[in-house]
Amino acid sequence: MKKIISVLLAVSIIMSGAAIFASASEVKTECGGNCDICPSIxxxxxxQSNVWALDENGDYLLDDDGDRIGCFPAIFDVASIVPKVILPVLLTLFTQHDMGLSDALCDVVLDAFEVNLCDENGKNTGxxxxxxxxxxxxxxxxxxxxxxxxxxxxxxxxxxxxxxxxxxxxxxxxxxxxxxxxxxxxxxxxxxxxxxxxxxxxxxxxxxxxxxxxxxxxxxxxxxxxxxxxxxxxxxxxxxIVGDLYNKELAFLDKDFLYNGFLETLMDEEDARMIEVIARILPDEVLLGVLNNVADCLIEDVAANITSLWGLCPKEDYPSAAARLLANKPEIKKQTDRYYKAxxxxxxxxxxxxxxxxxxxxxxxxxxxxxxxxxxxxxxxxxxxxxxxxxxxxxxxxxxxxxxxxxxxxxxxxxxxxxxxxxxxxxxxxxxxxxxxxxxxxxxxxxxxxxxxxxxxxxxxxxxxxxxxxxxxxxxxxxxxxxxxxARDPRDLKNNLIPAAKAVDASKLNADDAAELAAAIEEAEAFVNGTVCYQGQEEKIEERLKAILVKVGARGADEEEEPSGFFSKMSIWLYDNYGTAGYSEMLPITFTLIFKGIREVLNEYLFNPFKAMF
Ligand SMILES: [Zn+2]
Ligand SMILES: [Zn+2]
The missing domain is CATH 3.40.50.1820 (Alpha/Beta hydrolase fold, catalytic domain)
Known part of the structure; x- marks a missing residue:
């Protein structure tokens, strides 16, 4: 018996030694955990994490260039979108009513987000x-x-x-x-x-x-x-932004903002104005109806099931949004309620x-x-x-x-x-x-x-x-x-402007220009090497360097900003004269304007002088 116990003891000592050895070998750091700096996660x-789309065999889906296709925020495949929407678009344009356009666009949204869809249990199904x-x-x-x-x-x-x-x-x-x-x-x-x-x-x-x-x-x-x-x-x-999305408090569903201002907040003004001008091929009520339906589809069929997105809904917005969207999704609500407490x-x-x-x-x-x-x-x-x-x-x-x-x-x-x-x-x-x-x-x-x-x-x-x-x-x-x-992003200063300024042969410049160049470089280097700045400082320092580089011929002048272009003027003119009306609705407005004009002219030159005679 003693022998058995001692054997067991020996075995257990060896095993525990092995266990200590094994756990020690799992430590992968050079410091072995004994340095002053804790690891950071x-x-x-x-x-900011790559999520790749797979095909039915579990291989990566590739684009035309052979690159893997990322799922964030969605996969928009233009080639498959066009055939789906072309007929409803034409019918809608022709009749000036929503002839299947909302449904077709909802299909497009669901297709684009397919990889990111979650089921009624909040599990990703992509x-x-x-x-x-x-x-x-x-x-x-x-x-x-x-x-x-x-x-x-x-x-x-x-x-x-x-x-x-x-x-x-x-x-x-x-x-x-x-x-x-x-x-x-x-x-x-x-x-x-x-x-x-x-x-x-x-x-x-x-x-x-x-x-x-x-x-x-x-x-x-x-x-x-x-x-x-x-x-x-x-x-x-x-x-x-997410709270407003879930509560459907969307700025672009206000038609005045949609036709004059909304798009400018998201993109270049001239591009935005061009879209505003094109959007008028539909009556405003039709366009807004379509946008409403697409927003519903995005919110109710896509966003409502994505619990990580609910994690971005402010606590003040959550109760109303959950009541609106999760009444029939008890499992998801259970999960988002749990996060809401956190x-x-x-x-x-x-x-x-x-x-x-x-x-x-x-x-x-x-x-x-x-x-x-x-x-x-x-x-x-x-x-x-x-x-x-x-x-x-x-x-x-x-x-x-x-x-x-x-x-x-x-x-x-x-x-x-x-x-x-x-x-x-x-x-x-x-x-x-x-x-x-x-x-x-x-x-x-x-x-x-x-x-x-x-x-x-x-x-x-x-x-x-x-x-x-x-x-x-x-x-x-x-x-x-x-x-x-x-705020700052000094990469252009560090990689382009300062090297360009230093490459100038100052011995060939007049004394004033050489002094200004040296001072501008000194200021710029102090700036990029420093860790304190104020909002707008970077632009000032860049302007000073660019100005002296242009003066000494080491750089071409920056292109003048384009004055507001054709579409900007046209879109603003349309809004001022026709509000949010589509082109098909403008004719009656135009007649009204013309009649109003004629009446004013008649009043001014005919009826008033005529009345004045009596
Ligand atoms: Zn360490
Ligand atoms: Zn304090």
Missing amino acids: VVPGIG NIEVERYPYSVAECSDYEKGEIYDNIPLQAYSEIAGEDHLYYYAYNSFANVNETIDGLYDFINMVIEETGHDKVNIVPISMGGSIANGLLDYYPDVMDKLNKVVYIVPALNGST QQNSLKNIQTLVDKGVEVYNIVDYDAPLYQIGTSWNEDNADGVIHLSSTAMGVHSAIVGETLGEDYKQANTSKNCSDPSHNHISPDNVVDASTGLLPDTTFYFDGQNHEKTARNDIIISLATELLATDNIKSVYSTPDYPQFNG
């Missing part, structure tokens, strides 16, 4: 493959590294921390929100296991903010596994993180108007895509183009401000950062557009400092990274 934004990286960037192929760094250029972080300390949690933007949240929790545990560190940093970007909401609420134990959270333009309370608890859970000693930072953009898709576009300041109180954790601000007013007093409503004498009002008097949840650790970038956030090198270097060093603890740690900073 990027949780990217909407459309034949697709999500490109995932369940390993560190160190183990990524060159192609994968290229994709990741293109979305978020954290190369400088990798140089400090090592690529084995950087992870990218790819997920399908149009899929099941709760599955994506569960997946992130598993991913964090995997990173802890394979890096040997007991804590990680997470970097929720944009839609990633909604995933992080769920993570903190569904898995409160994760809070003990987090070292730092660096939010970047996070959709913590969705975007009013969203309601968002700031409370972030406060718990702070109370537990997790360092939480937030980087946000402001003073870029929201795309004018929803009717609430101008109710809050924004970054073009998300309203500011969502990204900046409940902050109070003036809307784009306005200020808080001369008499405004800082409200100091957050308990996380370490010193009430701080000045948290933005220099342009637009934002009162003392009203956001984290006044001392939220960084604001004036005039910065959401989609270009990753092209602002100051934002990337700030994120790098926050993740890879302990140099910055708050907006007061260093004047290099103040609370309020500016």
Whole structure:
């Protein structure tokens, strides 16, 4: 018996030794988990993960160039659209009534979004493959590294921390929100296991903010596994664009806005005006009817089933939208209700993180108007895509183009401000950062557009400092990274303008030009090497460099902006004279105008003088 026990003991010792050996060998980092920098996990934004369409054999669908076909935001195949819509378009034009056009366009929408459709259980039904990286960037192929760094250029972080300390949690933007949240929790545990560190940093970007909401609420134990959270333009309370979509509060369904102004907010003015002029081949009521039907189809048949999109519906908009769209979809409603609770608890859970000693930072953009898709576009300041109180954790601000007013007093409503004498009002008097949840650790970038956030090198270097060093603890740690900073994308300066200026042979210039060239280069280099700027500074510096380059003959003058063209004049003239009427409706209006004109002429020259005679 003793012998058996000792054998068992020996076996168990060997086994446990093997187990220790095995788990030690699973640690993949060079530091073995013993360095000062915790691994960082990027949780990217909407459309920042590759999702590929597959054919019935599970092979990648390829386009005419042999490239894989991405599913975001939809797959529009012009060749298959034209035959579907051509007959209804002609019939509708001929009869000036909706002869099957709405139905045909709904078919087109459903086809285009087929890969992104979800069923009544909120499960994606598309034949697709999500490109995932369940390993560190160190183990990524060159192609994968290229994709990741293109979305978020954290190369400088990798140089400090090592690529084995950087992870990218790819997920399908149009899929099941709760599955994506569960997946992130598993991913964090995997990173802890394979890096040997007991804590990680997470970097929720944009839609990633909604995933992080769920993570903190569904898995409160994760809070003990987090070292730092660096939010970047996070959709913590969705975007009013999505809320307006679900509530069908759409700006383009207002016909005056549709025919005069809406398209200009989305594209080049002349192109927009051209579409406005063409749109009048249908009567306005017919066109609006078609748009209404297509919007219904997009909202009810596509968006209503995509729970990750519900994750972007602001909590104020959710109850009405859910009542409108999910009354007959109990399983989806169960899932979105669950997320809705997490969203309601968002700031409370972030406060718990702070109370537990997790360092939480937030980087946000402001003073870029929201795309004018929803009717609430101008109710809050924004970054073009998300309203500011969502990204900046409940902050109070003036809307784009306005200020808080001369008499405004800082409200100091957050308990996380370490010193009430701080000045948290933005220099342009637009934002009162003392009203956001984290006044001392939220960084604001004036005039910065959401989609270009990753092209602002100051934002990337700030994120790098926050993740890879302990140099910055708050907006007061260093004047290099103040609370309020500016928009920029200095790639043109760095790659083109400064090199062109330096290539000029200054010895051949007159003294004044040589001095101006040197001064302009010096200013530009100080700017690109610095980490503080104000909104509009980049344009000024570029103009100065361009001006001297043009003066010394090293550059052609910029082309003059085209004055507003034919379609702009025509569309505005049509709107002024015919309102929103289609061409077929204009004849009666024209007759009315002519009769009105004739009557006025007759009054002026005939009846009035005639009456005056008596
Ligand atoms: Zn390490
Ligand atoms: Zn403060």
